[in-house]
Amino acid sequence: MIRHATPRPAHGPGSRYTARAATTRRRPARRTSPHPPAASPTATCGSPGCSTSTGSPASPPLLPAHPAPAPVDSFRPSQHGSAPEHYTLGPTGAALLAAHAGVDTTALGWRPSHTGRIAYSPSLGHDLGVNELLSHLAARARTTPGADLPLWLAESSCARRWSDIIRPDAYAHWQDDGLLLPFFLEYDTGSQTLPRVEAKLTGYAAFTTATGGRPALLIHTRTASRDQALRHRLARPAAELGLHVATSSADFTTSSPWGPWWTPLQPGGQRTTLTGLAAHWPGLTPAGGLEPSDADTPLTLPVPPLPSTPEIGP
Structure with a gap:
């Protein structure tokens, strides 16, 4: 069966799009036999157990008229x-x-x-890359004792809080081996010029001055060559601004972004894990005013409490 790609809209994002969940497919006609079904074994239960005997055919289960x-x-x-x-x-x-x-x-x-x-967002690939990287961390936290991703703020959540200073692609806390790494994530796809990426550093320095928090800045790129170009461009301004910056690329972090793929921007920096970054930068502190459950996304909306159970008197 050939499945075609979603057609592009004529006007506006998704104007000609029809979700597959809202469509139905015609079911093939069921062939019927001219002969009645033969008798089939049915279970006849009695005490103390059940035995199998030949009787009338069992009725077929009722199927819903339409799939859920x-x-x-x-x-x-x-x-x-x-x-x-x-x-x-x-x-x-x-x-x-x-x-x-x-x-x-x-x-x-x-x-x-x-x-x-x-479906038609120009930033679809970028958004998928950000979510995939952090989803790998979340999955790792679920299967590794001592590891945790207690906080993950998406780009929209970050924008609601800090858009007047910075607009990171995500903010998260990675915790492992008793160490906490609070970090901003810049997911670089290569679409921005090197000077534009460099200009973002002043915003992160201003964030530290304005809020007192000092998270790390992780810059993830598509390729190792882009990673090297960014490192060459950003090393000096990051040092002058007192920022803790580490870089990596999808050439390494495809399925294990927590691994030894991150290199601090300081000269002579060696690749290390996210936990290694936390140990390398003991002066890191989380962004202020946040709680572990403070992620204002649809999945973390407050759930109304259950009604109280009335007390039964004697």
């Missing part, structure tokens, strides 16, 4: 060659989350055009 709607939508990006299936929150999933949180779906930031806007 999926909680997610899916699409394949329009690109040359094949693309994997991409999944987003669908209307049913949004309704479930909203009911769980006791709010309307609009309070989640979800709209009917949600999937279409993501």
Whole structure:
């Protein structure tokens, strides 16, 4: 079966997009036999056990007239060659989350055009890269004793807090072996010029001055050559501004971003793990005013408490 890529919209993001979860497929007609079904064994239960005997054929289970709607939508990006299936929150999933949180779906930031806007977003590849890197860390934390990712703020959450100073792609806390690494993430795809990336450093220095927090800055690039170009450009200004910066690239961090792939920007810096960075920079401190659960995303909306159980008197 050939599956075509999602067509591009004629006007506006996702205007011609139809979520697959909202479509139905015609089922093939079921062939019927001219002969009645023969008797089949059925279970006849008695005491103390059950035995098998031949009797009337068992009735087939009742099937729903229509399949239950999926909680997610899916699409394949329009690109040359094949693309994997991409999944987003669908209307049913949004309704479930909203009911769980006791709010309307609009309070989640979800709209009917949600999937279409993501499918045709020019930053889709960038957003997927950020989420994949941090999702690997979250998965590692779930399977490794002592490791944890207690805080992860997405780009939109960071913008709501600090957009007047900085606009990182994410802010997170990585914890392992008793050490905490608070860090901003800049996920560099190579689309920005080196001077523009360098200009961001002054914002991170201003953040430290304004808030008193001193997180690390991790810059992740697509290739090792881009990594080297950034290191050559940023080493001097980062040192002058007193920033703790480490870089790496997707040539190393594809499936294990916690591993020994990060190199501090100081001259002679050696590759080390995220935990090694925390040990190398003991003066790091988290951004102020944040709690471990302070991630204002749809999945962390406050859940209304259950009604109190009335006390039963004697």
